[in-house]
Amino acid sequence: MTKEFAIEIKDLRKSFDGGKEFVLNGINLSIPRGSLTVIIGYSGTGKSVLLKHMLGLLKPTYGHVCVLGKDLVSLQESDLVKLRCSFGVLFQNAALFDDLTVLENVAFPIHEHRRYLPAAEIVKIAEKKLHMSGMDTKHFNKLPGELSGGMRKRAGLARALALDPDILLYDEPTTGLDPILTEMVDNLILETHQKQRGSTSIVVSHDLMAAFRIGENVVMLDKGKVLLQGTPSDFLSSDLELVRKFVDKGLKKR
Numbered sequence: 054m055t056k057e058f059a060i061e062i063k064d065l066r067k068s069f070d071g072g073k074e075f076v077l078n079g080i081n082l083s084i085p086r087g088s089l090t091v092i093i094g095y096s097g098t099g100k101s102v103l104l105k106h107m108l109g110l111l112k113p114t115y116g117h118v119c120v121l122g123k124d125l126v127s128l129q130e131s132d133l134v135k136l137r138c139s140f141g142v143l144f145q146n147a148a149l150f151d152d153l154t155v156l157e158n159v160a161f162p163i164h165e166h167r168r169y170l171p172a173a174e175i176v177k178i179a180e181k182k183l184h185m186s187g188m189d190t191k192h193f194n195k196l197p198g199e200l201s202g203g204m205r206k207r208a209g210l211a212r213a214l215a216l217d218p219d220i221l222l223y224d225e226p227t228t229g230l231d232p233i234l235t236e237m238v239d240n241l242i243l244e245t246h247q248k249q250r251g252s253t254s255i256v257v258s259h260d261l262m263a264a265f266r267i268g269e270n271v272v273m274l275d276k277g278k279v280l281l282q283g284t285p286s287d288f289l290s291s292d293l294e295l296v297r298k299f300v301d302k303g304l305k306k307r
């Protein structure tokens with residue numbers, strides 16, 4: 054396994070019921086360091102299950118998942134916990150702590166994992182990450198419940214960035230948002246990727262046009278396998294029937 058790839062997956066299979074049905078059925082996937090990859094596919098094709106394997110939250114039934122050159126299968130739980138600090142994750146609902154302010158939410162992981170830092174330094178880092186996510190200072194002391202949907206996303210992103218992750222994971226960051234907010238979040242992902250030099254971004258999305266707009270590397274999953282990996286133009290010129298259907302449907306939506 055090389056270090057040229059942020060993530061390397063070899064023949065990953067996963068069944069939840071002791072072997073009969075495979076949700077992931079032989080995934081081979083290499084995600085280059087520094088790339089922005091979008092994973093697309095119909096609902097239930099295993100996208101979230103795949104992300105959970107990258108984080109080591111699920112164990113493969115067969116196969117290997119390597120993150121930053123380390124094979125997760127051979128890691129102890131304590132090393133897995135350390136490796137998870139290399140990830141920043143933004144879930145669909147931003148998953149903020151409701152009873153902590155925006156600033157406290159972002160400071161939380163820094164406090165947890167960098168205990169040696171003085172409190173004032175932690176606040177400074179949290180403020181920097183919030184500014185980087187486009188959050189205005191006037192919102193720093195608000196509770197998540199007092200924020201608009203877009204602001205909550207920015208706060209969630211700032212928290213995902215808190216520990217300077219090598220890899221940023223976004224699971225359906227725009228599902229359920231209106232078109233204007235969707236575009237804002239897409240741009241935020243792109244800008245963040247460009248600002249975080251050398252970091253790798255992986256976005257799971259239903260939105261094909263966004264995938265084409267932000268992704269250099271697009272991966273389509275189907276029935277637990279990689280159907281096609283390539284550039285947006287590889288997708289547009291593909292003869293595969295399922296890819297064509299997905300592309301036609303995606304193009305019609307806009």
Ligand SMILES: Nc1ncnc2c1ncn2[C@@H]1O[C@H](COP(=O)(O)OP(=O)(O)OP(=O)(O)O)[C@@H](O)[C@H]1O
Pocket residue numbers: 069076094095096097098099100101102103
């Ligand atoms: N913990 C689990 N136990 C059993 N089955 C599971 C578990 N997690 C996921 N699955 C099954 O794995 C399949 C893939 O689920 P997954 O959540 O990865 O889909 P997805 O591609 O992310 O879909 P969506 O686009 O709707 O989010 C589904 O059939 C789901 O029911």
Ligand SMILES: [Mg+2]
Pocket residue numbers: 100101102
């Ligand atoms: Mg999912």
